[in-house]
Amino acid sequence: MRSIWNGSISFGLVTIPVKTYSATDRTSSVSFVRIHEKDGAQIQYRKICELDGEEVTNEEVGKGYQPPGDDVIVPISDDELSRLPMPTSKTLTILSFVDPGEIDPLQLDKAYYLGPNGAAAAKPYALLREALEHHRKVAIGKVAMRGRESLAMLRAYEGAIVMHALLWPDQIRPAAGVAPEAVQIRENELSLAETLMDSLGELDPAELHDEYREAVEELVAAKLEGEEPVAPAAPGPSARVIDLTAALEKSVRAAQGGRTEAAEGEAEPASVTPIRGRKTAGEAAAKKAPAKQAAAKKSAAAKSTAAKSAPEKSTAKTAAKSAAKKSTASKTAAAKSATAKSAATKSTAGKSAAKKSSAQKGAQKGAAKRGAAKKSG
Numbered sequence: 528m529r530s531i532w533n534g535s536i537s538f539g540l541v542t543i544p545v546k547t548y549s550a551t552d553r554t555s556s557v558s559f560v561r562i563h564e565k566d567g568a569q570i571q572y573r574k575i576c577e578l579d580g581e582e583v584t585n586e587e588v589g590k591g592y593q594p595p596g597d598d599v600i601v602p603i604s605d606d607e608l609s610r611l612p613m614p615t616s617k618t619l620t621i622l623s624f625v626d627p628g629e630i631d632p633l634q635l636d637k638a639y640y641l642g643p644n645g646a647a648a649a650k651p652y653a654l655l656r657e658a659l660e661h662h663r664k665v666a667i668g669k670v671a672m673r674g675r676e677s678l679a680m681l682r683a684y685e686g687a688i689v690m691h692a693l694l695w696p697d698q699i700r701p702a703a704g705v706a707p708e709a710v711q712i713r714e715n716e717l718s719l720a721e722t723l724m725d726s727l728g729e730l731d732p733a734e735l736h737d738e739y740r741e742a743v744e745e746l747v748a749a750k751l752e753g754e755e756p757v758a759p760a761a762p763g764p765s766a767r768v769i770d771l772t773a774a775l776e777k778s779v780r781a782a783q784g785g786r787t788e789a790a791e792g793e794a795e796p797a798s799v800t801p802i803r804g805r806k807t808a809g810e811a812a813a814k815k816a817p818a819k820q821a822a823a824k825k826s827a828a829a830k831s832t833a834a835k836s837a838p839e840k841s842t843a844k845t846a847a848k849s850a851a852k853k854s855t856a857s858k859t860a861a862a863k864s865a866t867a868k869s870a871a872t873k874s875t876a877g878k879s880a881a882k883k884s885s886a887q888k889g890a891q892k893g894a895a896k897r898g899a900a901k902k903s904g
Contacts, residue, residue, distance in 0.1 A: 532672050533644060534617045536655065536681070542618075543651045544644035547672075550689060551638055557740050608674065619670040619679055619690070627665050630680060633699050636692040641681070652688070659683040667693075719775035726782035 532547035561570040574583045590608075591600040643652040659666065660683035670679045670690075678693035742759070749756045 528640075531639075534619060534670070535644075536641070536668075537618050537620045538651070538655055538666075539621075541651050541655075543655060544648045545619075545641045545652070545688075546644045547690070548640040548642065549637075550640045555740070556737070557743050613671050613676060616671045619668050619681075621666045621668040621681070623667050624659075624662070624664040625667055626663070627682065630665065630667075630693070631699070634678070634693045634696075635680075636677070636694055639690045639692070641688045641690050655681075656683045656686070656688050659688070713772075716772055716775065719772065719779060723775060723779050723782060726779055 528548040530546040530548055534545060534547070536543040536545055562568060563570055574585075574588060575581070576583050589602060589604065591602050593600045643649045655666075658664075659681065666681040668679050668681070669676060670692075671677075672692075678695060680691040680693055682689055682691070746756050
């Protein structure tokens, strides 16, 4: 990479000579040139003086400053700017070290890699990098690059130091009037939204790419080959959301269904739009502390519910045991009653049989006596 700025980092009494390299590349994004539709020729932009209407060359172009709310433009030369007191013109002065969460992402501007400039700068450079990474802090300072001073943030990244140019606090517009007011969010809606967030998982940056740029490149390739460009299918009309809770529940089911099928090696259903670079929710849950906290809360709630229902279950068991005892006693009493009735019946039958036997014996004795009397007479 080509260095775009040479300077130094002032870290207390330590000075670290560094070279600056652009950390981002926007040339890969889609850009178009202006053409004349009649003949396809490119349109050139020329510098025209508003006073005399004549074209001005680059050598004749200078700088001027227009105060806010004023129509007057004050010419300023490069020599006048070079004489202005700017201690940060070649030195990034570190002012403090703060937690990364204290920096609002709205302030982040362009990013640069900082590398050591010379062998003597290697050790202090590595020391600052290790201190930033081990202490989990970012450095805030001021630096002047390309004729203007700005805030800067230094952080450790992949063995190097990255400098983010920051906007000044007064360059951040307030958000007043943007957000809606007095919106009631129900607890189940918030819970469903969090479940959907956990189900979608994380994005893999390696699998992200610019689909619009690819479509433009395919269109250009088809036109160069003289083929008729194929118009992509227009997306169907999206249904208007009526029930937010129902939409969230459906989204959760779709995300969980897609995750299950992906785990089984099957394709996602056509009704679910695949999200590129999505990891499984299991991997995301293992990395996300909020998911663990939610699981812990659910487990605690389940234990509390079980503890509350335990007395009820114990009472139900006691009642069941009492009913079983009563039923056994009732059966035993019925059995005893039946046995007593059977014994009484047998006793009555025996007495009746004994009476019949005595009557028969008496009749036999009477007949014998009558027979003996006849023989005697």
